[in-house]
Structure formats: C-alpha cells, structure tokens
Amino acid sequence: MRKWLVCLAIFLTLTLMAATVRVLLWDDALTQALREGLPEFEKKTGIKVELELVPSATLLQKTLISVTAERSDYDLIAVDEPNIPLVAPLLLSFAQWPETKFYTRPSMADIMPLALEAGQWKGEFKGLPVNANVYIWLTRKDIIEKYKDEFKKEYGYEMRVPKTLQELLDMAKFLSKKGIYGWAPFTKPTEGATCEAIWMFESFGTKVLQVTDKGYNVVLDKQKAIEAINFYKELLKYAPPGALDYGHAERVAAFSRGEVFSMFNWPALVPDIENPEKSLVAGNVVYTEPPAGPVKTAAVRGCWIVAIPLAAKEKTAAAEFAYWWMSVETGRKLIPKGLTPARESLLRDPVYSKERPWFLGIYQSMQYAIERPRFERYPEVSQVIRNNWLDAVSGRVSPEVAVDRMVEEINAVLKKYGY
C-alpha cells in the first residue's frame, strides 16, 4: 500500500511539474493537421499542449482579449501578417526566444526571403513564419487543351495559363462564347476585397500606403488606381452571375462545378478543389503565380507567424513547440495530413509537388509576394480601401470619386491617430 502511495505521489508530482503550453491558432486544414502530430511531441518533450483553434476572422479579437502587456492566457499565439504592427508591442522579439532542449531553432535560410519578411516589423522579427500563405493562381488545363486551336485562330496566340491580365481578359472574352466564365472575383465586403484592391493596384504599379522613417504617406497614384479599377470592371463582365456578392464559398463552389476558367485562391482552400468527392475539376488544375499587370506580377501575401507574448508563462515550452512545428521531420510527417509548409525545401520537394501540385504554385507566387499596408491601424485602413474599391467596381461611384475618397479617408485615419 505504501509503495503504491509513493508511486502515486511521484506520478502526481511529475504531472504537476510537466509544462503545459497553451497555443492559440487559426482554424484551417494546416492547423488541424498539427493536432495529429501532438502525441509525438508530447511524448518526446513531456510538454502538454493545449491547442485552441478559432476562425481566422475572430483570432485577432480573441488574442487582444486574452493577451495584454501584463497577462497572457496563451504561451504561443498566431498573428496574421497585417496585424503584426498592432500586436507587436505585446510580443517577445524572436531574437530573445529562449534556448530549447529538444528542438533547434530552424534555419532561416530555408524560408523564402519574401515569406520571412512577413514576420518582421520595423526591422525586428516578431515571430516565426509558419506558413507560406500567398495568392496562387488556378487555371483549368482541360479547357486550354480543348480550345487552344480555336483560340489561336481568333487571337493569334496560343491559349495557355494567362501570363498577363490582358491575356486573362482575352481568354475570358473568348470563353464567354462557350458558356464558361473566364474568372471569379472576390467582392464580399471583407478582407478579401481589400486583397483584390491591393493586388490590382500593385499590378498596375501603385501602392496605397508607404512607411518611411518620418511616418506614413498615402502614395496611391490616382491615374494608375483608376486604370486598375477599370480593368477589374472589365474582367467582371466575364465573371459568373451575381459576381458582386462573391466570397470564398461562392468562388470555390463555382470553380469546383467547372464553371470558371481561372482565378486566385489561398492555399488552404485548394485541397477541396483537388478532392474528387467535392470537385468536378480535380486533377485538371494548374497552379502558378497570378497574371502580370502592366507594371508587375503581384501576389498578395498573408503569412501567419507564431509569436510568444511578453507575458507568457511557458516561453521555453512555447519555443519548443514552434521549433517542432517548423522542423523538416514534422513537415514530412504532417504534409500528408494537410500541413502546408513554410520551408522552401519542402515546397519544392518532387515527392510532394507531384501529389500536391499547388506547392509549386506557392513557391512560384512567393517570388512575387506583396504585402498589404503595414500600419498599426490597418483594419481601419483596410475598411476604407475595400468600401471605396467595391463602390467603384460595382459602379456605385466613378473610379475617380472612389480613388479621391480613398485617399481622403486614409489621410483622415492617419490624422485621427496623430500620424
């Protein structure tokens, strides 16, 4: 009896002594895949993981309620890159992450420079970029195969994955006669619409907001912005009916039904398109970077970093978990379960690119990655951009009026906060 009591006491002591790391992440196929690897991590390190996944749209809200300068309910949190400037004062600099016992700090050389850039704010890395999230371009290769000769007769060049926005427009016009929609936009009044605006503005050679040593400047070039809006309006003529109310659900559904030729998507939404039980176009999609605008190719980036709050209690355990997540071994084990890696070596690995052709699309797109405006008050700026963008592309106001208002309202936001 005494022996049993001693064993029980030892067991309880060890259990109580074992660190528990509380992790707050967004919810998608990637983070769900992590769950499957947790038993192995817990067995090797003795660290218990409490993983909480919340929809990405509410993650910032949950983070700011749970983490302050003095107290943190989580030891490791995920931050979407446009929110890094806002949350940065609460985060431990990556350079100050503690030494770990089981997993080593990953080599940054294996992360693409533009993906790595997502994790920094004012020259300091605030966390570890854990995915290579960027606009990738989806094009139906079966449609190209079917119509390439006919298209060439009419337009004088081969139908292919559109390399430029002008080619996309040509193909969209051509395919509209065949009952196929050339393209599907994102027009719901959410962050996705802001991304569309930024993508088009950058493709036409203008940024919205620029960070300088002296502060922030609105640098939107009126003429280029108007051209971008007008081009988008032209493309909308070849989008599915009701395209002015299109979010991810509608876009993925239309593409999966085989109604759409070419469009962008975020990598996390691709697996369903390649699932034959959910999609009529599985196996018929090519993944590339987005078509170039008149000035450049632009792919909107939305990388997530994981960061340790300054007030976290289990900083070492949090670092162990993040390093485990980023390790090549974990990547290899969890990619088949749905993990999208941030490491270039894994994205370009021929073993995975055969089964998951979008990995190469991610790699290609990341070469052209652009960021949304980096600003502590980004959500307000984003709201101004998308409201005016949607007003213009839907024809509620002229592009000229929308661009003027956009500049005026962003300047008002800057003024309100004393910038």
Place this chain on the structure above:
Amino acid sequence: MFVLPALIVVGVILAYPVIYALVISFTDRELLYLGKTNFIGLKHYREMLLDRNFWHSLRLQFGVITIAIPIELIIGLFVAILFNRDFPFSKILRSLLMLPVFVLPVLSGLTWRLMLQPSYGVLASFFNFISLGPTAWLADTRYAYVAILLQDIWRMWPFMFMIIYAGLSSMPSEYVEAARIDGANFFQRFWYVLLPYLKPVIATAFLLRMIDALRIFSEVYVMTYGGPSNATMLLSLYIHKQAFEFGRLSYAASVAVFLLIVALFISYFVVKRGLRGEVE
C-alpha cells in the same frame, strides 16, 4: 437582508457591465491593452457626434424600428384577428405560423443569404423567372437594407401575432357582441372596440420588439457584414466593428452608452403612453 442575494445578482449581472462601459467610455482604453489607461473626458462622445458614419448607422437602426416593426405589427394584428375564431386545422396552422420565431437569428440570416444568392438562391431564381435578371441583392446598396428588413419581418411577425392573439383570446366576447348588436360593422368594431382593448398589449409587444431590434446583430452580420458600402451597417454592427475590428473599445463603449440612453428614453415613452390605458 431578504433582498440582498437578488441585489447582488442584479448588481453583478446587470449593473456592473453597464457601469464598466460607462467608465471606460471616458477613457482611451483600447482592446490592445498596454497596461495604461488615461481619462479623456467627453472626447469620444464628441467624436461620435461628429462622425457621419455614426449618424448613418443610427438612422439604419431606427429604420428597423420604424419600418420593420410596424409592418410586423400590422401583419401580426390581422392574422391574430383571422385566427380568433375556430376553423378546420386552425390549431395546427397557428403552431406552424410560430416556426420562424424559433429560428436562431444567425440561421435565419444564413438562410436568407442563401435564398438571395444570385446563382442558385431560390428567391434569385424567382426574380430571374419574372425577368428581373440575376442580381446580387445583398451587394446592391438599394436592396441590401430591404433584404435585411424583409428577413426581420419574416422572422418576427409571428412574435407580434403570438402576443396579440394572447390578448385577443383574453378579451370578453361581450364587448364585440354588444357592438355588433348596436350595429357596428367590422371596421367600427375593430377601430372602437378591439384596438382600444389591445392598446396595452400592442404597446408591450412593440416595446419588447424594439428592445430586440436595438440588439439586432448576428443575422445582419452573416447576411452582409454591414455592407455593401456601409448600407446595412446598423449601430450594433458599428459598435462591434469599432470594438473588435478596430480595437477602439472605449469609443465603442461610448456609442453603446448612447444607444442605451436612447433605448431607455424610448422605452419610457412607450411605457408611459402605451400602457397608460391599462394603468388608468
């Protein structure tokens, strides 16, 4: 001592959040909390009164009260009169009519969003059938607010029906019979007998619905997110956006306090006027 537990419960559950909101509305407390909060007096209230988006949202919120609720009231009243007699299957029909009230607002919003979806929505197909063409109703500033009101009317008119029907059921039949013997026609009986009798009931129903309408949020959020172009940005969505998207907790609190004061004022007015007949 006897009422102390009740006072504590009311204090903690009801008064504390209101007092907390009132207190932080005078500070610069943000959702991002860096450990310091400053007193800024009435700055947020001034900003609120100067913000045209605030007034726009307030108008939209009152639109729900002044447009949707009267329509719900009229439908509820006439259906209640219709059902205030026995006819075959009246009990089953009465129960079925109540169904929309029990639908969760967020589900109702999602259902309406799907029904109005331009490609495969049932209502969109109908509009297409009558040659109105495919229209993104929820992306059109002219129709999105109408869609929100229609959704609210569809979901909540049975609530009005339920309360008014209960009032009618308790009405002594002698009143109507006496008027009928005196030669009053249907409209006279409605205007001079039914309506005065139902006045306190209608006031109560209106008050309850108004309180509900001031809190309308989830159905609008899932239908339009406040868009397009702020066309459905009701005050409740405006508060949510300021607090949880823009992180302006104390500014949102000042708008919420303003809304609370307005709601109290209207409630006082409705109670005083509407229920006076009952009190007298």
